Amino acid sequence: MKKHYGILILLVVFGQVLVGQQKKITLEDIWGGAFSTERMEVLRSMNDGQHYLVLNADRQQNISSIDKFEYRTQEKVGTLVRTDAGKNIPFFTSYTFSKDESKVLLATEVEPIYRRSRLGIYYIYDLSSGAILKVSDQKIQEPTLSPGGDQVAYVMENNLYMLNLASGERKQLTMDGSQNDIINGVTDWVYEEEFSFVRAFDWNSDGDKIAFLRFDEREVPEFSMDVYGQDLYPAPHVFKYPKAGEANAKVSLHIYDAKTGSTREVALGNPHYIPRIQWMNHPDHLSVQTLNRHQDRLVLHKVNTLSLEVTTLLEETDAAYVDVTDNLTFLPDDRFIWTSERDGFNHIYLYDSARGKQQQLTSGPWEVTSYYGYDARKGRIFYQSSEQGSINRDIYSISDKGSSKRRLSSGTGTNQAAFSADFSYFINTFSNVDTPPVYTLHKASDGKLVKELKNNQVLLERVKGYEMAPKEFSTLSVNGNDLNMWMIKPADFDPSKKYPLLMFQYSGPGSQQVANRWFGANDYWHQMLASEGYIIACVDGRGTGLKGRDFKKVTQLELGKFEVEDQIAAARQLSTRPYIDESRTGIWGWSYGGFMSSNCILKGNEVFEMAIAVAPVTSWRFYDTIYTERYMHTPQENASGYDENSPLNFADQLKGKFLLVHGSADDNVHVQNTMRMIEALVQANKPFEWAVYPDRNHGIYGGNTRLHLYNKMTQFVLDNL
CATH class of the missing domain: 2.140.10.30 (Dipeptidylpeptidase IV, N-terminal domain)
Structure with missing residues (x-):
């Protein structure tokens, strides 16, 4: 016994030495790109399914090109178009083809409007003749070539236009x-x-x-x-x-x-x-x-x-x-493929409206999470699902008769697929909590590996030089449900000590934060806080996704009720663990997560001592119709659902330390939400801290903005937890 005990002491001491030799993560590392993952270029499969195109854009050299590659060999076999001053081909940042691939639309001088909308100057390049045509001298939206490539339709100043490329005739x-x-x-x-x-x-x-x-x-x-x-x-x-x-x-x-x-x-x-x-x-x-x-x-x-x-x-x-969703494919005979939650989980169906028939093609207590498409030649459907566990994703195919299901991915974690146009090949992106993204080429027929394309081994080696603790997955029994959870403990964790707990969540309907995938920026921040002696935990409560319709939709008409109850109960339960200091419990979140953290520190004021709310909704009365009414109906119909779950109405219950953050130009969750919360807290005579970032949108980024924000949040955690 003494001999083994000595070995154990030696291993613990050696582990502590290793931890001491590793660098601690800094905010400058996180927001300076030290942990950036290497990604595959955005590629577009060509119609033949055997080749794909990659956009290479070098802003410093002001050169962009569309290069053609072969799937099987991964070798470059040509360049379709390249910036050329002599041919008046400008630097372009994105492109789309006509359906027959005879012409390509090049986007230049692009500027954002909102989250997805853009304005830009566009050119059409004829691949056979080499001719190039400017669509309009004014910036336009959403230009789209006709299938034959002879016309382009677009929107300018809220009107629809059409340009005939041969005649030059323009119609409003x-x-x-x-x-x-x-x-x-x-x-x-x-x-x-x-x-x-x-x-x-x-x-x-x-x-x-x-x-x-x-x-x-x-x-x-x-x-x-x-x-x-x-x-x-x-x-x-x-x-x-x-x-x-x-x-x-x-x-x-x-x-x-x-x-x-x-x-x-x-x-x-x-x-x-x-x-x-x-x-x-x-x-x-x-x-x-x-x-x-x-x-x-x-x-x-x-x-x-x-x-x-x-x-x-x-x-x-x-x-x-x-x-x-966009999960709709029409077969040549007008039968169609569709996804539905009608049996309690999201699954794939084949409908024959002419005969009044429907056939469920996938089934089970798991979700189809992405629909990739249908190979009409072989009669097979390709999709992603959570069949291997709700925190994992895998790629499958199944026949249009609901038989011969095949698992095409193998790694345990998150698998995402990009298929060639004829479903001959797919590029799989795999990651899990231990593995940064790995890109591999596979045969779509059986998932057989053809070639590894890119990995992030350099990042993996770099991460080894930093003090990192494992992200541990488990479940927590809360309010009659087994909730998915991850936890990060300090790298030198000592179960005989007590640590403060910081909880992170989003909690919006159908969302998921507890997933077996590689780190994002917040994960590195959480690692940084763990190195300062904090335990970080994330619990996906009721209302989140991938556990069936009833689990997801239980929050209907009561956004912020059951989700808040679950976070409070989870925090209370975690605080009973001997290594967690129940007097130091915090919670933070962004957007819906900010709504949640605000409610938690108010309604759970005996449990939480600190909260950070970034860009929070503080009353669903302030948010848009489509999202809000989907879950809440209108305020006129459901006033109690809105008001009994609004942090504005519980400002007088604040006991702990509270930080509110918003961007003044948030077109999504308006800064009005935070201003009204501030007024409620002021009138309740409650101390709190707040920060508004001028002209920043819902993402609160640009220049040093993110670095400044996370510096502020870090100091708030260190000072108050």
């Missing part, structure tokens, strides 16, 4: 577009943010029709925020933002016929939302998804664009809400 297809009034062909702010798309028009396969959405924003209330800038006076930025319970834009569907030059409106029965349009296989058949305001009834329609007849393909209902 809509005339009524104006800022904060009428929008044609692109989405309004709330659709862009919550339905995740900007381009609201599309060519049919023959290139002779364009389906587009029109938004009438005239009744939508305006939101204004000051942009401080560098001038003597700040400038107001005014845009239409429908807050919960307020008027949304009236949206309508229109079909432009290039042969007749006419535009006709499709009668859909005044739908509240039109979150998706997608052409079917027939050039005159368009699919349209509509939603009611509560978002608990989604209808998939088929529109005959010749007769404008509308028929129903599918109706999806849910007691809470129906998620809008």
Whole structure:
């Protein structure tokens, strides 16, 4: 016994020496790029499925090119286009092809509008002739080549245009577009943010029709925020933002016929939302998804664009809400693939509307987390799922009859796939808590490895030089549920000592923070805090994703109730562990996580001694219609659900240390949320700290902004926990 005891002491001492030799992570390391992962360039599969394209853009040299590679060999086999002053080919930062790959659209001078929307100057390059054409002298949005590459449609100043590349004829297809009034062909702010798309028009396969959405924003209330800038006076930025319970834009569907030059409106029965349009296989058949305001009834329609007849393909209902996705593929015979939570978990279905039949192709107590597409030649569907555990992701294929399921990935962790156009190959991105991203090429038929493309061994070696502690996964039994949890303890953890606990979470509906994947920036910050003697924990409570419909949707009409109860209960339970100091418990989060941390320090004031809320929602009355009403209905219908879970109404319960942070130009979660929280705390005569970052949006970044923010948060933790 004495001999073994001596060896144990030696190992502990040796471990402490090793820890002492390693560097501690600094904020300058994190935000200076020391832990940046090497990534694969964004690639686009060519139509033949055997080649792909990579954009190489060197800003310092002002040179960009689109290079062609072969999947099988990974060798470069040519360059399709390259910056060339002699040929008037400018430096470009992104590109798209026509469907027949005869022409490429090059984006230059791109500037952001909101999260996904962009303005830019665009050029069209003809791959056969080498000719280049500027689409417009003015900055435009969402230019899209027709399938045959002979025309381009785009949006300028809220109107839809079409340019004939051969004749140079330019047509203005809509005339009524104006800022904060009428929008044609692109989405309004709330659709862009919550339905995740900007381009609201599309060519049919023959290139002779364009389906587009029109938004009438005239009744939508305006939101204004000051942009401080560098001038003597700040400038107001005014845009239409429908807050919960307020008027949304009236949206309508229109079909432009290039042969007749006419535009006709499709009668859909005044739908509240039109979150998706997608052409079917027939050039005159368009699919349209509509939603009611509560978002608990989604209808998939088929529109005959010749007769404008509308028929129903599918109706999806849910007691809470129906998620809008892009998981839709039409087969040549107009059967279609769709995903649904109707059996309690998200799974893949094959529908035959003509015969009134549906077939469930995947099933089990796990979720299909990504739908990659359908190989019509082999009749196989490719997808990602959580079948190997809710914190993991794997790649699978299954036949369109629901048989012959194959697991195509092998590593335990997070696998993501990018398939070639003909589903011959896929590039797998794998990571887990111990492995930074590794990129490998595989055969799609059986998942067989063809070649490793790139790994992050250099980063892995660099990380070994820093003091890092393992991220430990487990579950915590809270309020009748086994909740996923990770925990980081100090590298020199001593179970006989007591440590302060800092909890991190997001907690939004369907989200997941406890996942078996490589570190993000916050993980490195948490490691830095662990090296200062803190234990960091993250618990995914009720309302988060990947554990089925009922677990996710239990928070319906009560955002911030069950999620807060779970965080408080989890903190209370963790504090009973002998190595955690129950008198020093903190929590922090960003956005929804800031809403949560605010509620936790107020409603859980006997449990939490400290909280940080970054860009928090403080009342769902201030947030947008689509997101908020999906989970809460309107304030007029559910006043108690809004008010009983709003931190504004519990400011007088603050006991601990509280830091509020916001960007003044946050177009998403407006700084109004933090200002109203500040006023509530002031009137309750409660001490707290706050910081507002001028002209920063929801991400609070730019220059040294992130570094400054995390310096402030670090000091707040050190001083108050």
